[in-house]
Amino acid sequence: xxxxxxxxxxxxDDIDFMSIVRSFKKRKILNKITRxxxxxxxxxxxxEETITKPFIVLLDLQMPRMSGLEFLDTIRNDDMLNxxxxxxxxxxxxxQDIVKSYKKHIAGYFLKDRVSxxxxxxVDVLDGYWRILQLPKG
Amino acid sequence: MDKKSxxxxxxxxxSAYDQAEFNDLLFENMPDYAFVKNDSFKIVxxxxxxxxxxxxxxxxxxxxxxxxxxxxxxxxxxxxxxxKEAFEQGYSETVETITFPDHRIRTLLTRKKRFEAIDGRTxxxxxxxxxxxxxxxxxxxxxxxxxxxxxxxxxxxxxxxxLTAIAKxxxxxxxxxxxELPVGAIENFELIKSRINRMTQLLNDMLTYSxxxxxxxxxxxxxxxxxxxxxxxxxxxxxxxNLSCCELIVSLQKxxxxxxxxxxxxxxxxxxxxxxxxxDVTIEEKKGxxxxxxxxxxxxIDPQYSSKIFEMFQTLKPRDQQEGSGIGLAICxxxxxxxxxxxxxxxxPNGTSFLVTWPSVPTQQPPFKRIx
Numbered sequence: 365x366x367x368x369x370x371x372x373x374x375x376x377d378d379i380d381f382m383s384i385v386r387s388f389k390k391r392k393i394l395n396k397i398t399r400x401x402x403x404x405x406x407x408x409x410x411x412e413e414t415i416t417k418p419f420i421v422l423l424d425l426q427m428p429r430m431s432g433l434e435f436l437d438t439i440r441n442d443d444m445l446n447x448x449x450x451x452x453x454x455x456x457x458x459x460q461d462i463v464k465s466y467k468k469h470i471a472g473y474f475l476k477d478r479v480s481x482x483x484x485x486x487v488d489v490l491d492g493y494w495r496i497l498q499l500p501k502g
Numbered sequence: 503m504d505k506k507s508x509x510x511x512x513x514x515x516x517s518a519y520d521q522a523e524f525n526d527l528l529f530e531n532m533p534d535y536a537f538v539k540n541d542s543f544k545i546v547x548x549x550x551x552x553x554x555x556x557x558x559x560x561x562x563x564x565x566x567x568x569x570x571x572x573x574x575x576x577x578x579x580x581x582x583x584x585x586k587e588a589f590e591q592g593y594s595e596t597v598e599t600i601t602f603p604d605h606r607i608r609t610l611l612t613r614k615k616r617f618e619a620i621d622g623r624t625x626x627x628x629x630x631x632x633x634x635x636x637x638x639x640x641x642x643x644x645x646x647x648x649x650x651x652x653x654x655x656x657x658x659x660x661x662x663x664x665l666t667a668i669a670k671x672x673x674x675x676x677x678x679x680x681x682e683l684p685v686g687a688i689e690n691f692e693l694i695k696s697r698i699n700r701m702t703q704l705l706n707d708m709l710t711y712s713x714x715x716x717x718x719x720x721x722x723x724x725x726x727x728x729x730x731x732x733x734x735x736x737x738x739x740x741x742x743x744n745l746s747c748c749e750l751i752v753s754l755q756k757x758x759x760x761x762x763x764x765x766x767x768x769x770x771x772x773x774x775x776x777x778x779x780x781x782d783v784t785i786e787e788k789k790g791x792x793x794x795x796x797x798x799x800x801x802x803i804d805p806q807y808s809s810k811i812f813e814m815f816q817t818l819k820p821r822d823q824q825e826g827s828g829i830g831l832a833i834c835x836x837x838x839x840x841x842x843x844x845x846x847x848x849x850x851p852n853g854t855s856f857l858v859t860w861p862s863v864p865t866q867q868p869p870f871k872r873i874x
Binding site: 377379380382383386455476 | 662666
């Protein structure tokens with residue numbers, strides 16, 4: 365069983381970020397959320413190893429500088445980082461985005477519109493997933 | 503209008519000899535590029551408009567020549583293919599962009615018709631109409647329509663993000679500080695929430711409007727009655743409405759029809775002056791099209807608004823009295839028109855009745871009538 369859920373949240377929107385933090389608090393889940401404001405920032409954090417393993421990534425798609433799909437591309441071509449578990453959390457219900465994301469081996473695709481304004485559903489899923497999940501160590 | 507006097511008609515009775523001369527006059531003076539080719543693709547006759555495509559110094563090298571070498575190889579290949587098609591099948595028609603021998607680039611609608619002359623040999627008569635301006639305008643119009651749809655999509659999509667953020671912040675203030683707020687502030691917060699919902703509805707409907715005909719709906723066979731009942735059950739949730747609907751198995755674009763029916767049924771319920779009422783839906787098959795009628799016993803619509811109601815953002819009541827984006831009927835009209843149908847308000851003393859016409863046969867016709 366894993367301890368606290370560690371999340372790298374790649375999200376350019378402050379309110380969405382606050383919203384997710386609130387949802388975790390609401391579920392009384394003690395966790396560590398690290399925020400990156402876009403793909404470039406997220407890569408910096410990952411390469412500096414700022415985030416303690418194990419962790420999962422919650423990724424927005426539309427972001428400045430480096431989009432979610434570009435981030436996925438980079439991660440999957442990086443020998444050091446390509447085993448990271450990534451969930452997409454976006455407003456885009458575009459079929460192309462969904463297909464492209466899964467081709468980059470994401471663990472799941474959540475729609476912001478569909479998950480109410482509080483992301484409680486997403487938090488519940490991630491929490492349940494985290495409790496029984498086995499991730500590579502180190 | 504004046505009646506035709508017998509002497510007028512008599513003046514058109516020209517002799518066979520005059521007829522030939524008249525035909526030449528017609529051929530020579532028509533604004534279209536007209537030419538006759540023989541079965542070895544050589545031009546044997548051409549009018550002055552056709553000859554004017556060629557620079558003056560080579561105009562004597564047109565009649566009796568194929569003139570293929572005067573054109574770009576790719577373009578020549580295309581019009582020779584149409585020549586062959588006309589010789590083999592009797593007729594060909596194409597819209598083509600051609601670089602003229604005098605280097606002008608024009609778009610032509612070219613029709614080629616095979617005929618047999620007294621000498622027993624077959625020829626083709628070619629008539630090419632310059633449609634460059636028309637095609638350019640069509641292209642511009644298409645682009646600006648696409649841009650408009652794209653703009654509406656982007657605008658409604660991007661406006662939704664800050665709106666969602668506002669909605670969240672308001673609900674957080676409510677959650678965290680409700681007990682500290684004075685009554686007046688709480689009332690205003692409720693108003694903010696209702697306006698947020700209204701704007702969300704508006705943006706969602708705008709999105710629907712801009713995307714509505716982007717997905718092509720294929721025809722499928724289905725029970726009209728089942729579709730109406732299905733849509734009705736989705737909308738009529740907490741109100742007592744009676745629905746009557748006739749049955750007909752139809753072959754139509756189901757998903758598109760469903761959107762139209764859903765909007766009409768929702769309007770009938772929403773705008774009814776009572777919380778109960780009757781709705782009647784009928785469908786009739788006519789020659790080449792269906793007539794769908796949705797009638798209710800609500801307050802009715804003043805006929806003076808019969809066209810205004812189909813415009814974007816039009817509502818007949820202030821939105822504070824009756825929630826609505828004012829886009830529903832505009833969506834219905836856009837869909838019906840897309841499938842070459844229409845929707846109109848029927849003038850009647852009681853209640854409201856909408857008539858939808860929807861073609862049952864493919865409406866794709868050849869763009870131009872063929873020459874006989």
